[in-house]
Amino acid sequence: MTTPQSPIARTIATYFDAWNETTLEGCKKKLDEACTPNVAYRDPVHTCSGTSELATRIFRSRDNAPDYHVEVSTTVDGYDRTFRYGWLFVFGGGVHRLPGIDVVEVDADGRIQTLVSFFGPVVPRAEGEALREGPRWTLASAVPTV
Secondary structure: OOOOOOHHHHHHHHHHHHHOOOOHHHHHHHHHHHEEEEEEEEOOOOEEEOHHHHHHHHHHHHHHOOOOEEEEOOOOEEEOOEEEEEEEEEEOOOOEEEEEEEEEEEOOOOOEEEEEEEEOOOOOOOOOOOOOOOOOOOHHHHOOOO
């Protein structure tokens, strides 16, 4: 992998390194680098606060998909201290690929202080189609049984 050059790209890369760590201690160490100590995390299934809780949440994913890895699938864009990017949660020998997006806010030092994660793709609207609500993701609807 090419080393990201911008500060936010390095922060996001380190955050994803935490997801791909194989030990809880290694995961926590990477989160401590990328996030504030009291980082607030929310996804459709989990809410947690602090790098210790977030590391535990990440490692619970291994219970459902022990062979997973997560990769950034888009560029990182944003303004001021708010950024977004897409990701893929890959598991089941690469057969299952859950896409999602994160929206993060960073502190003055560039570390993640809030992270809101969405599972699944953003569903495009057909031309002329009325605005409607898309799917509501839960762990059961997002992750196939492997």
